[in-house]
Amino acid sequence: xxxxxxxxxxxxxxxxxxxxxxxxxxxxxxxxxxxxxxxxxxxxxxxxxxxxxxxxxxxxxxxxxxxxxxxxxxxxxxxxxxxxxxxxxxxxxxxxxxxxxxxxxxxxxxxxxxxxxxxxxxxxxxxxxxxxxxxxxxxxxxxxxxxxxxxxxxxxxxxxxxxxxxxxxxxxxxxxxxxxxxxxxxxxxxxxxxxxxxxxxxxxxxxxxxxxxxxxxxxxxxxxxxxxxxxxxxxxxxxxxxxxxxxxxxxxxxxxxxxxxxxxxxxxxxxxxxxxxxxxxxxxxxxxxxxxxxxxxxxxxxxxxxxxxxxxxxxxxxxxxxxxxxxxxxxxxxxx
Amino acid sequence: xxxxxxxxxxxxxxxxxxxxxxxxxxxxxxxxxxxxxxxxxxxxxxxxxxxxxxxxxxxxxxxxxxxxxxxxxxxxxxxxxxxxxxxxxxxxxxxxxxxxxxxxxxxxxxxxxxxxxxxxxxxxxxxxxxxxxxxxxxxxxxxxxxxxxxxxxxxxxxxxxxxxxxxxxxxxxxxxxxxxxxxxxxxxxxxxxxxxxxxxxxxxxxxxxxxxxxxxxxxxxxxxxxxxxxxxxxxxxxxxxxxxxxxxxxxxxxxxxxxxxxxxxxxxxxxxxxxxxxxxxxxxxxxxxxxxxxxxxxxxxxxxxxxxxxxxxxxxxxxxxxxxxxxxxxxxxxxx
DNA sequence: TTGTAAGCGTTATCAT
DNA sequence: ATGATAACGCTTACAA
Numbered sequence: 001x002x003x004x005x006x007x008x009x010x011x012x013x014x015x016x017x018x019x020x021x022x023x024x025x026x027x028x029x030x031x032x033x034x035x036x037x038x039x040x041x042x043x044x045x046x047x048x049x050x051x052x053x054x055x056x057x058x059x060x061x062x063x064x065x066x067x068x069x070x071x072x073x074x075x076x077x078x079x080x081x082x083x084x085x086x087x088x089x090x091x092x093x094x095x096x097x098x099x100x101x102x103x104x105x106x107x108x109x110x111x112x113x114x115x116x117x118x119x120x121x122x123x124x125x126x127x128x129x130x131x132x133x134x135x136x137x138x139x140x141x142x143x144x145x146x147x148x149x150x151x152x153x154x155x156x157x158x159x160x161x162x163x164x165x166x167x168x169x170x171x172x173x174x175x176x177x178x179x180x181x182x183x184x185x186x187x188x189x190x191x192x193x194x195x196x197x198x199x200x201x202x203x204x205x206x207x208x209x210x211x212x213x214x215x216x217x218x219x220x221x222x223x224x225x226x227x228x229x230x231x232x233x234x235x236x237x238x239x240x241x242x243x244x245x246x247x248x249x250x251x252x253x254x255x256x257x258x259x260x261x262x263x264x265x266x267x268x269x270x271x272x273x274x275x276x277x278x279x280x281x282x283x284x285x286x287x288x289x290x291x292x293x294x295x296x297x298x299x300x301x302x303x304x305x306x307x308x309x310x311x312x313x314x315x316x317x318x319x320x321x322x323x324x325x326x327x328x329x330x331x332x333x334x335x336x
Numbered sequence: 337x338x339x340x341x342x343x344x345x346x347x348x349x350x351x352x353x354x355x356x357x358x359x360x361x362x363x364x365x366x367x368x369x370x371x372x373x374x375x376x377x378x379x380x381x382x383x384x385x386x387x388x389x390x391x392x393x394x395x396x397x398x399x400x401x402x403x404x405x406x407x408x409x410x411x412x413x414x415x416x417x418x419x420x421x422x423x424x425x426x427x428x429x430x431x432x433x434x435x436x437x438x439x440x441x442x443x444x445x446x447x448x449x450x451x452x453x454x455x456x457x458x459x460x461x462x463x464x465x466x467x468x469x470x471x472x473x474x475x476x477x478x479x480x481x482x483x484x485x486x487x488x489x490x491x492x493x494x495x496x497x498x499x500x501x502x503x504x505x506x507x508x509x510x511x512x513x514x515x516x517x518x519x520x521x522x523x524x525x526x527x528x529x530x531x532x533x534x535x536x537x538x539x540x541x542x543x544x545x546x547x548x549x550x551x552x553x554x555x556x557x558x559x560x561x562x563x564x565x566x567x568x569x570x571x572x573x574x575x576x577x578x579x580x581x582x583x584x585x586x587x588x589x590x591x592x593x594x595x596x597x598x599x600x601x602x603x604x605x606x607x608x609x610x611x612x613x614x615x616x617x618x619x620x621x622x623x624x625x626x627x628x629x630x631x632x633x634x635x636x637x638x639x640x641x642x643x644x645x646x647x648x649x650x651x652x653x654x655x656x657x658x659x660x661x662x663x664x665x666x667x668x669x670x671x672x
Numbered sequence: 673t674t675g676t677a678a679g680c681g682t683t684a685t686c687a688t
Numbered sequence: 689a690t691g692a693t694a695a696c697g698c699t700t701a702c703a704a
Contacts, residue, residue, distance in 0.1 A: 005697055016675045021699060031673060048451045052397060053697035056388040056680050071417070072616075077408050081434070093431055093452070097424075098417070115384045116429070225620065254620045261622060280408075284561065284590045286597060286622040341681055352691040357683060367689060389681030392696050675704075680697105688691080 004047040013041060024049060064307060065113030066096045066122045067106060073251075074279045075296060076124070079148065082300025083122060090308055092119070103129025110135075120144030120307045125151060128191045139318075144310035146303045152193050156318040158310070160303045163322050164194055167292045168201030169208075170327050171274050172246050174290075176209050178335040180244035180272055183211070186221040186231060186256065188248040195248060198276065202246055217242070221252055228255025236263055244272035244333070250279050250291055257285060257332065273332040287331035294325045340383040349377060360385065400643060401449030402432045402458045403442060409587075410615045411632060412460070415484065418636025419458060426644055428455070439465025446471075456480035456643045461487065464527045475654075480646035482639045488529050492654040494646070496639045499658050500530055503628045504537030505544075506663050507610050508582050510626075512545050514671040516580035516608055519547070522557040522567060522592065524584040531584060534612065538582055553578070557588055564591025572599055580608035580669070586615050586627055593621060593668065609668040623667035630661045 006020040013020075015034065022030040023038035055061055064087055068076045084094050095113060099106035103126040110131075113121060121143065125131060127150055139145045139157050147159040175183055185202040188195035199218055206216050221231045228251065235241055236259075247253035253275035257267050267273050267287055275282060275291035282289040302321050309315045342356040349356075351370065358366040359374035391397055400423055404412045420430050431449060435442035439462040446467075449457060457479065461467060463486055475481045475493050483495040511519055521538040524531035535554055542552050557567045564587065571577055572595075583589035589611035593603050603609050603623055611618065611627035618625040638657050645651045 007697075017698080018676080018700075019674060022674090025699085029673065034673080050392075050697050051452050052388060052391040052395075053680090054699080056386075056392045056682085057697075057699040059388075059680065061388060071407075072410060072413050074408060077413055081407070084432070088433075095429055096420070096432075116387050225616075254617075258620050258622075280561075281590075281617055281620075284594050284617075285620070286594075343681075353681090354683080354692080355690060358690085361683085365689065370689080386681050389696090390683075392698085393681075393683040395696065673704105676702085678701085679699085682696085684695080685693090686691100687693100688689100 003050070004042075004045045005050065006047075009038060009042050009045060009047060012045070013038065060119055061117045062091060063093050063095055063116065063118045064120050064122065064304075064311075065110070065116075065118035066094055067099055067109045067113070068096070068124045069101050069126065070098050071096065075277055075294070078296035079124075079300040079303075082297040083304045084300075086301050086304035086308070090312075092308070099126055101126060103127075103131055107131050107134065114138075114143075120146075120311045122146050122148060122303050122307055124148045127152070127193060128189070142316075144307055144316075146307045146310075148299060148303045150192055150194050153320075158306050158316075158318050158320070160299050160306065160321045160323070162194075162294050162299065163324055164197035165201040165204070167325050167327065168198040168246070168276065169205050170201075171276065171290075171292050172202045172205035173209070174327060174329060175244045175246060175272060175274055175333060176205060176211070178244075178272065178333060180242075180335060182215045182242035183244045183246060184217045184219060184235075184242045186228065186245055186247045186252050187218050188221070188223050188252075190220055198248060215242075221248060223249060223251060225251045225255035225258070228252035229259040230255075232256045232259035233263075236260075236265075241265070241271055244268075244274065246274045247276060249277045250275040250282060250289060253289055253291070253332075254281075254285060257287075257289070268332050268334050269336050272334065275332075278328060282328070282330065285332070290330045290333035291328055292325050293328055295323050298323055339386070340378075340381045341386065342383075345374060345378050345381060345383060348381070349374065396455055397453045398427060399429050399431055399452065399454045400456050400458065400640075400647075401446070401452070401454035402430055403435055403445045403449070404432065404460045405437050405462065406434050407432065411613055411630070414632035415460075415636040415639075418633040419640045422637050422640035422644070426648075428644070435462055437462060439463075439467055443467050443470065450474075450479075456482075456647050458482050458484060458639050458643055460484045463488070463529060464525070478652075480643055480652075482643045482646075484635055484639045486528055486530050489656075494642050494652075494654050494656070496635050496642065496657045496659070498530075498630050498635065499660055500533035501537040501540070503661050503663065504534040504582070504612065505540050506537075507612065507626075507628050508538045508541035509545070510663060510665060511580045511582060511608060511610055511669060512541060512547070514580075514608065514669060516578075516671060518551045518578035519580045519582060520553045520555060520571075520578045522564065522581055522583045522588050523554050524557070524559050524588075526556055534584060551578075557584060559585060559587060561587045561591035561594070564588035565595040566591075568592050568595035569599075572596075572601075577601070577607055580604075580610065582610045583612060585613045586611040586618060586625060589625055589627070589668075590617075590621060593623075593625070604668050604670050605672050608670065611668075614664060618664070618666065621668070626666045626669035627664055628661050629664055631659050634659055 006017045010017045023035040097109035151159045275289045278291035278293040282291045342353045346353045359371040433445035487495045611625050614627035614629040618627045
């Protein structure tokens with residue numbers, strides 16, 4: 001079964017293929033009537049352009065590569081959804097790859113995408129490898145790129161970030177205002193900028209409210225529920241529980257709550273908990289989990305728009321978009 | 337900056353482009369030495385083939401379209417991950433689109449993907465529209481297709497399904513064995529085959545254990561946490577709470593637990609709860625949620641493999657793969 | 673405003 | 689085993 005091509009249309013109408021092409025790409029160098037006629041018969045003949053041919057002729061893939069650590073959690077799922085929406089609307093497609101928090105795999109993914117001639121890249125990098133140099137070089141050579149969430153502030157590339165410092169400062173201050181005296185911060189991975197920024201926000205709050213060093217701690221925990229559980233178990237064993245925990249993310253917070261409950265501590269009566277990067281399930285936990293909501297949709301949308309701006313208009317400023325969130329106070333953080 | 341092409345390699349080596357092409361596609365019609373030489377110099381010249389040209393020449397996109405209702409929940413995220421892994425390994429790429437439980441959008445997505453000349457489709461259809469006819473026609477015209485999760489058993493197309501009947505029978509029997517006398521089933525949407533199958537499993541259990549009609553009910557609830565909450569609120573108001581609920585999925589189950597707790601009922605002491613399609617969070621709920629775990633990875637993997645088998649080998653049997661799961665009994669369903 | 677024709681980088685057919 | 693050359697379906701100078 002032969003798929004209609006511009007040649008078929010051209011032949012049928014006795015015009016040239018270039019006219020047909022022009023009609024579809026609506027340059028203003030074609031008479032309105034011929035264009036309409038062409039479009040009409042094209043529709044009649046059930047024509048749809050062959051994307052492969054178009055891509056080859058224009059040497060553009062109309063594909064954008066997206067590399068994220070994972071897309072199981074709500075955070076990246078939502079970001080990816082937003083990216084896809086914007087790209088689709090602009091006639092681009094998205095190829096997503098996961099790096100599983102592994103910087104070697106991340107680099108392989110990026111290279112695969114480049115071999116597949118993506119027109120641009122959106123990356124949420126791992127930061128524990130040395131891929132930065134490679135990325136920077138590519139960007140400077142002209143490859144359209146946007147980084148999201150995890151990127152060193154200092155890297156001169158376009159990025160979309162959440163204001164981790166500000167909102168972890170706010171979140172910590174909320175705990176202080178509730179009257180919690182001794183507050184521990186369960187932080188993520190030392191080498192991730194996001195973690196650093198959140199930790200700095202926490203420390204700033206301690207400083208601002210003149211909390212003595214004996215009354216706070218930063219404990220490197222990780223990003224997972226399991227790691228949250230383990231740390232709490234250890235602290236319980238050491239008889240070293242504070243009044244409140246400010247957690248790197250909701251996963252860790254949920255692990256903490258779980259472990260505390262299993263050991264007959266009540267939240268927030270005995271120990272208060274504050275999460276970060278709220279998930280749909282914060283409201284379902286018992287107690288409901290206080291958290292900071294990140295604008296996942298905005299993050300994805302902004303990143304995609306910045307990238308398209310680079311691809312289509314050649315805008316290449318390494319400017320940074322920093323987005324704000326919401327502090328959702330629920331039960332887990334209250335002083336009762 | 338010029339990207340190396342087979343022409344460059346051919347010129348440099350004084351061979352023809354066809355030889356270079358042959359070397360890369362390793363047909364056995366090329367001398368081992370020339371092939372090795374070509375591959376070596378190709379690597380030196382930092383050559384990577386232009387996928388657009390290849391696609392045009394072979395009239396294949398090496399893209400596979402995937403249409404799912406959403407990819408926010410863990411279920412579809414995991415299925416998609418598995419699909420992607422298999423496809424990637426076979427040199428194919430995946431274009432994912434969401435239908436938002438809307439069959440019109442679903443059809444548009446499928447048509448978009450077809451216009452983009454995907455080599456095959458994996459669809460988890462909505463079932464409340466009449467897209468089936470369209471899909472069936474496409475399949476019969478030769479378009480490689482696999483359906484996952486939601487498909488009418490009767491449709492003569494290749495499908496990968498979960499054995500909903502069996503496992504909801506098991507899950508319900510577990511509640512009966514625990515000694516719960518009055519059991520309600522909070523079901524999904526009447527027109528989704530998955531829901532029907534689960535409801536049938538529930539009803540089969542009632543029949544098998546000769547439970548009187550006054551002691552069970554099937555209540556059409558939906559798929560969301562909110563709908564779960566609402567139904568429970570209504571039942572509480574009507575003073576019509578059973579001993580146990582068997583829920584369509586974990587979302588509904590979590591909503592149910594939440595609403596019961598908020599109204600001072602304890603789970604499972606006052607009312608037991610059984611979920612379905614377990615998520616990572618089942619273990620984090622208080623009480624931990626009993627549920628049926630689906631083999632999400634297997635579902636995605638099987639679907640992708642069946643599709644590739646159609647694409648590459650032309651195997652077109654409309655056979656069905658039915659997969660089994662695991663009943664994870666935790667706290668929420670026990671009789672205490 | 674339209675047509676002609678070259679080109680995009682491969683693969684595939686047919687000779688040799 | 690290798691080479692010449694025509695496709696693949698579109699875009700885009702350039703010419704008319």
